[in-house]
Amino acid sequence: MGKPISRREFFKRSLLGAGAIGVTDYSYVFKKFPPGKAGREDVELIPSICEMCFWKCGIIGKVKNGRLLKIEGNPRNPHNGEKICARGNSGIMQLYDPDRLKYPLLNVGKRGEPKWKRISWKEALNRIAERMLEYKKKYGARSIANLSHGSSSIPMRKLLKNFGTDRIAHASFDQCRGNRDVAFELTFGMGAGSPERVDLINAKAILLIGSHIGENVHTSLVKEFIEAVEGRKAKLVTVDPRFSMIAGKSDYWLPIKPGTDTALILTLINYIIQHNLYDREFVNNYTYGFDKLKEEVKNYTPEWAEKITEIKKEIIIEIAELFGRSKPAVTIFPGRQSTWYGNDTQRVRALAILASILGAVGRRGGYFFPTKIKLKGCPCPNKIEGEDFLCDTSEYPFMETTTECIREATLNDEVKMWIVYGSNIIHNTPNPQKTIKAINKLDFMVVVDIKPTEPSLYADIVLPEATYLERYDIPFMVADSRTPFIQIRRPVVQPLYESKDPFYIVSELSKRLGLKDCFPCETMEDYLNLALSSIGTNLRKLEKEGGVYRYEGKPFLDDFGGNYRFPTPTGKIELYSTKLSLNDKDPIPKYEPVEDPPKGWARLSYGRSPVHTFSRTENNKWLHALNPENDLWINEEAAKSMGLKDGEYVRLKNQDGVVSDPVKLKVTPGIRPDMVHTYHGFGSQSPFLRLAYKKGMFENALITKIVLDPIMGGMAKRINFVKIIKDGKEIDFPVIKQKPSGFKKKPEKEIKIKLTAPLPVGGHEEEEGGC
Amino acid sequence: MAKYGMVIDLDRCVGCQACMVACKAQWQTPEDYFRTWVKHIGPVQIKDEMVFTSYVGQCNHCDNPPCVPACPTQATFKDTETGIVLVDYDLCIGCGYCVEACPYGARFINPVTKKVEKCDFCYPRLGEEDPACVKTCIVSAKVFGDLENKDSYISKKISEGNTYIIATKEVNPGPNVYYKGRRSKIEAIIKNYPPEKKDTLPAKIWSNVLRPFVILGAGATFIGSLVAFLFQINQGEKEGEDEE
């Protein structure tokens, strides 16, 4: 950070004499005050946006004299209000983490075993631009690939598209929720949204399949979810082979056999149709292909499903009846991380169809619509050279460029340079062995991050990015809301060390690449003012108003006078997908079995810890203190027969012979015996991260078998099988036959006492926005 | 005269631990020390019910706090204005007797300041804003307020029914943190984290501190003889009107 240096009179006397010339006098570091009166005493409250995960909660930074003291929720944010989660509260430890990247670094040692030399930004950017121009000339712009994650990487993606490459992948597509959004696109003409567009607060019944809301903390979602379930007593059905925290609050817990979810959903659809529990009027007005659907699903009976899913048919029927009764106020939660078994787009399609026949779209208690407005922005056009796409698109018709595509192309010598932006591609992508192999084939690799994560070990140049507390970002439009708004991330404190915001990095690079037009503004402030001028405000004004600009939403069908055209080819909700039909894929989902674990093996499943975000937060001091390592959930009965005890450490071995680091066992009745479960993000392989290094198990290393979703190319990650290794010996999982089950919460006797005053209903109803 | 207390709704709590960090951020406790806790219990089978819950806890600001008589310098005292158990840091000598005396393990000696620390319901914020944990709680599972004021939200919350305290027949110092939720969750807490019976006589504790092995032995016996017993605070009014 170049701070203006003002040499002060009081210090001058110590610097007399010729020999002292050139010596840094550091007079800019301190300012002298009368004793006891130094600095600003008042605490400034600065509104901004959290990025401990990507939910974008509004926060307030309490700042004194340029130093951040504490982070709290921003009451003006219509979603999270004054609530922030453990991670949000810990942001300060990320900011002041001594392990942070501080300066641009040049690797003068080996890949994987770097020797770093601090270099200037000018030198770093010159070197990067030189390489980019060289490769573009020699091999074409598409020899440069980008793997990125998060909002700060958006300017870089724009620049690269303008430079001429479409080899841009983000983990959130092929490893997380891409299949969900493609499924929703195909059905409704729009993705499922982030935040998910679910009107939980008005729901009478809610279906969760494989989502452990609460362990997966997205503040405003959890807040509304609990208010719906506990405050307003919406009936909750949780389908999960594991007894999650939210399963513990459910009216129904269905410990389904992994891989059979689609069978359950199709059965619910069939039963609801057969028993006239669907919303006939809505189906007639707004959907396409109902008769074909009815015909296609007619064989999926509860009796059949019981055998497949190991869920009692009576429970399936009860749930179908519940949804029929509660329609249209039924939230069929779309899920989030949903690339599981390789047929995942069709599973989510089935969910979307279930919601549609219940009329739970554009209606209170169901899905609602986004409300977007236009903001001025970066004017640069996308100049993609050539027509050819990286992946064989005839095979995966709805595939975006994925990490897998880039890995493959790199191994085929088509890609020479990677720019990895805010994405721990080694930790977050299955089969890291393959990723490292690809990296070793590269001519040049750049990593932009805030911490020295695994990829930085392999980079030729590492650039330190400013954290979310030190930078502006592009304006965030929260269109996926019933009370839509625009909010701005702004620096709460000045950037530490020489870390820089993404706009600086990208605009400096664009100048060197001769693409100056792409970023006409000089600073991020100018850029934001340009964007905000389209809604008649500016940065200063918005900051004064608490950092949130609200506008009117049109979330429900009512808001369109009941006359709504879905942005699909038929203008209706496509129960029968015309696009899939054109691409020779099943236009209506079918149940396709997935491979069961062979005898002696168990399926490896993973989820999230409530206090961590992927592999990004494990080195945070406070969060590390709360949850330093992941444990491995194993069924009580299975553990007993294998001679395993709670709390002991074992290793896992997968079907391809990969052996994990030691992991602690959590023995519990709350998981099926044919699987094990752990939290993702642990077992960092980066020795830089003092706290996170080798703490817990790195589960992605065990996910070496990958199946790509036939529709959108997402990486299925729950198809790998493991055995336990204890004291060097392999232990087989026992075969424990599961009887069909399904649990229903027993009513508890309410012990009430006479009240003189009326009961409050939870204290949340009055809140505006209510999300 | 007020009497501050808290209600923790375990049915709402998702165990996210935001409260622990908000507290830490507010009071800057050293690395592995927290004034409040969220302990995950389960999934376990409690009778015929599977339970996965959190034990959300902190100082209970008891009616008869065993820590007060244990303090040799009277640094720990129960504030008569608010009912909050406070520590006078000028008087605290960091001897740790109160830490020993607390049945809930709610106190610790801060290794940096060498003085005792615990939840004080964010006493310095009192009257201005809710305690840090209550304010940040993403599911509003924590409610803070004056128990003496019968019109307060907390009093209403308690009188809604199904409210418990964490205490046993042997150990009941009159905690002012109340718990709501399914009975199986409360039972899971009592089973896994029963309040420990401690001798409150300072002299007794003095000798215990000097002979740590004795404490270990004694502690085990007490736990062994504990009977998990729930105090339903509205037990006496069971016959009251059933509203549903």
Add this chain to the structure above:
Amino acid sequence: MEKINFYLIFANLLDYPDEKKLSLFERFENIVGLHYTGEIPPLENLEIEYTKLFVNAHPYLPAPPFASVYLNSENLYDEIESFYQSVGYGIETREFPPDYLIYELVFLSNLFNDENYKAERKFLISHFLPWFEKFVKKVKENDETGFYSFICEKINIFLNNRLKELKDGETNLQKRVF
């Protein structure tokens, strides 16, 4: 006779190396009264060594130049800043956290210039030396060139002597000039 205080020379030498800063090395030798017998490595090697020791390194950063790494206190930033403030200094730049080695040395140089020996002594005893000693140990264990070990060790010895000097009697102290 040129006047420049030794804390400032230490700060320069422990900051990221460049030709100008390194030109002070001879003077440093005079201050500590010892000559470096090893060969002074070329600048580029020092840059690499410096980055490895104090910026980011593989397999881990051996000697982060921040007090909070060595002292267990969540309150440290507050404590340090209130110390700065108690004697009339406020941090003007936030390029580094307030517990940064160079800032602390600059702070000491300010006290030295102010002839505030009482505060200098207190800061050395209660804060600086306890962590600096641990820091020096880490540097010595990991420095491959020997150059930074030499500087750090000598500074440590010098400051311990300085402390004795300050203890001997504040009133008799003369401002030391090199």
